[in-house]
Amino acid sequence: MRCAQGGGLTDERPSFREKLRMEAAERFRQGDENPIIAHDLRVSVRSAQRWRRAWSQDGPRALASRGPASLPLLGDELFAVLEGELAKGPVAHGWPDQTWTLSRIKTLIGRRFHKSYTVQGVAALLKRHDWSCQVPAxxxxxxxxxxxxxxVKETWPSVEGPWRCSTPGSSSRTKPDS
Structure with a gap:
């Protein structure tokens, strides 16, 4: 069984899911019904059905984890190269100003590595490597x-002036004395 992009799971989670599938395989062998297995293992009936179908075709090895469905397009080595390219600045890559945008980084990745990312994929790639979005001041x-x-300390207080005092008849929130 495969989980897309690791299924968004921590390192411990895929092995836990594999243990669930192996326990389900044992229950399939014993002849238990899908809804009962799903309830006991706290998974959906649909997952139990899918696991049973795979188990009936290829046995328990069909339920073993085979890692993520796809690997990141840029591994750690290529991301290090990308960081070097980003450090050169956008002007070095032909843009008119010193502002990196996600679409510019996407274009740079396409030019430099011949890999295709979406803008959202570039954002996820940068976030995965602890980069943050920053707006230049x-x-x-x-x-x-x-x-x-x-x-600010000397001139602004004289420009701002003192707070106006409210007097009877002004738009004061207090009632005038009678």
Whole structure:
């Protein structure tokens, strides 16, 4: 039996699922019914039916785990090469600015490795390798953080002005004294 992309399972989970299938195979041999097996093993009746069909054709070895249905297109070695290409920056690969987007990375993977990913697949690949999406801060190159901090501290309070006091007849939330 195969699980797509590892079935989204942790390393322990595929072996647990295989033990369930082997237990089901033993129950098939004993002649138990699918709904009873499904209930006892806490799986769907449909899974028990599918397992029984595979077991009846090829025996218990048909229920053994054969790993994920597909392997990632870029393994760890190729991802290391991709990281090197990403470090060069988008301009080095022909884009007009220094912003990496998922579609640009998708195009780079296609050009460099002749592999086809979807944009969502690129996002999953990057996330799997602990990369995060970041939005660049749009700041002027000439920006001086010390001057900005001084302006906020000294100039902004005088520009902002004191809070207005409410007086009777203004849009105050309190009622005027009678």
């Amino acid at each position: 749009r700041r002027a190159i000439e920006r001086d953080e010390n001057l900005v901090a001084g302006w």
